Amino acid sequence: MTAAARLAALDALPAQELCTHAEQALTALVDVMNQETTLLRAGHMRQAGQLTPDKTRLAQDYVTFARAIQRQSARLAAEAPALVQRLRAGHESLATQMAENLRVLATAKSVTEDVLTDVARMVGQQNRAKTYGTAGTVASDGASAAKGIAINRAL
Structure with missing residues (x-):
């Protein structure tokens, strides 16, 4: 089935059915995001990361239905105003x-x-030579503080 055919099929759904599908996708997405937020607050990063594929799929599903609803807004407002209002509340x-x-x-x-910056700093301090400089003080080289540790900022 082509993308155009899928869009036409969504647009042809009865108002009740289209709104129900959108509401189910919305509810599932909110639930997964709530689970992820709860896990992150508890420090369970790996378990939260395992929800990413589901969250992505549900977000795509919801966006697909939301766009269909936007395209059919006039028809839906006439045929199912209460359902459209419920969807607006769910979207909020x-x-x-x-x-x-x-x-x-x-x-x-x-x-x-x-945490990673602190670890890098500590590792750098342990690897630094502790010798006296010309002024009689321990020399410090801030450039060597993070040797061997990289921080991925792509989160």
């Missing part, structure tokens, strides 16, 4: 959950960077 819930999820992700990233 998604926006709130996304904001919280992004805040927790940013905090986790910051904490991880701080």
